[in-house]
Amino acid sequence: MSDLTNVNFDTMTTAQFEDYLPDLFASGDGKVSNDPRFAKFLAANPDCAALVSDLETIAEHAKSLFEPTEDPSDAVWSNIASKLKDEPQE
Amino acid sequence: MGQQGLLTMQTKPNPGLFKRNPPIAGEAEAIERAKNGDADAFSKLYSLHKRRVYTLCLRMLGNVSEAEDMTQEAFLHLFRKLGSFRGESAFSTWLHRLTVNLVLMHLRKKGLQLVSLEETINPSEDDAPKRDFGSRDPQLAGSVDRVTLERAVASLPPGYRMVFVLHDVEGFEHNEIATMLECSTGNSKSQLHKARLKLRELLRQPDQLPPLEGNKEVKQ
Numbered sequence: 001m002s003d004l005t006n007v008n009f010d011t012m013t014t015a016q017f018e019d020y021l022p023d024l025f026a027s028g029d030g031k032v033s034n035d036p037r038f039a040k041f042l043a044a045n046p047d048c049a050a051l052v053s054d055l056e057t058i059a060e061h062a063k064s065l066f067e068p069t070e071d072p073s074d075a076v077w078s079n080i081a082s083k084l085k086d087e088p089q090e
Numbered sequence: 091m092g093q094q095g096l097l098t099m100q101t102k103p104n105p106g107l108f109k110r111n112p113p114i115a116g117e118a119e120a121i122e123r124a125k126n127g128d129a130d131a132f133s134k135l136y137s138l139h140k141r142r143v144y145t146l147c148l149r150m151l152g153n154v155s156e157a158e159d160m161t162q163e164a165f166l167h168l169f170r171k172l173g174s175f176r177g178e179s180a181f182s183t184w185l186h187r188l189t190v191n192l193v194l195m196h197l198r199k200k201g202l203q204l205v206s207l208e209e210t211i212n213p214s215e216d217d218a219p220k221r222d223f224g225s226r227d228p229q230l231a232g233s234v235d236r237v238t239l240e241r242a243v244a245s246l247p248p249g250y251r252m253v254f255v256l257h258d259v260e261g262f263e264h265n266e267i268a269t270m271l272e273c274s275t276g277n278s279k280s281q282l283h284k285a286r287l288k289l290r291e292l293l294r295q296p297d298q299l300p301p302l303e304g305n306k307e308v309k310q
Contacts, residue, residue, distance in 0.1 A: 022282070051290075055283075055287070058239075062258035065236070066261070071141055071144065072158050076144075076158050076161050077136060080136065080162055081129075083166055087166065
């Protein structure tokens with residue numbers, strides 16, 4: 001992954017920014033748009049700002065999928081109950 | 091890449107939802123009783139956790155039949171191993187980790203090598219997200235709701251979907267995912283980023299997303 005130690009975030013290219021993104025999202029709170037180090041770069045590169053905004057939105061809304069919506073069919077419990085009769089507990 | 095983001099999603103997530111595995115009333119007592127062989131208590135544990143376990147299996151496998159089989163295996167495994175649960179983590183965290191490991195074992199048995207994500211379950215060129223800096227993309231289409239996002243996730247290539255579900259939906263850390271998938275943390279970060287880029291592409295054209303398997307869309 002990228003070594004961000006000596007990166008000048010104001011002068012990096014968009015390609016460099018793209019390479020750094022996986023690490024940038026994985027560090028801190030994952031909110032690149034709130035990081036003052038990138039404010040100047042994102043202001044100068046609206047496409048990058050839109051990308052960051054979209055990826056943050058996707059990550060944020062993925063959390064809404066945490067709550068389950070699906071039930072297994074009744075056959076699943078029937079099979080489990082049937083097999084438990086012969087199952088020893090460790 | 092368009093300058094208008096996906097800011098108009100219709101379903102705003104409740105921040106409280108992502109507190110992984112809050113305590114469930116009656117769970118601790120059911121665990122202790124089930125450890126002592128109480129069948130009703132184990133039935134209660136099944137009722138409390140079947141949806142989360144099944145939904146996790148379904149998202150990881152993308153197939154109703156396999157997801158039901160793995161849900162069954164997960165609870166049978168739980169029954170055998172329940173005595174080893176010491177309460178050092180939340181019960182549901184422990185159960186979900188157990189489930190993820192069973193699903194991964196199942197996928198390995200099917201021949202899906204997860205040891206090196208980059209080399210083995212990296213998607214084809216067609217499936218990989220496009221590198222599109224420097225170009226003007228069409229404006230992102232309208233709004234995206236939970237069902238559309240679910241359909242887009244289901245459309246991800248397996249390697250991307252696995253890491254996305256584990257990290258962004260289930261809330262596992264990259265080091266935990268790396269351990270489960272037997273890959274590096276860098277690999278996990280990279281796969282997650284590619285998954286999000288691919289989702290962005292998919293969400294731009296929601297009309298082209300295939301319907302979900304099963305009856306999810308009816309239930310939403």
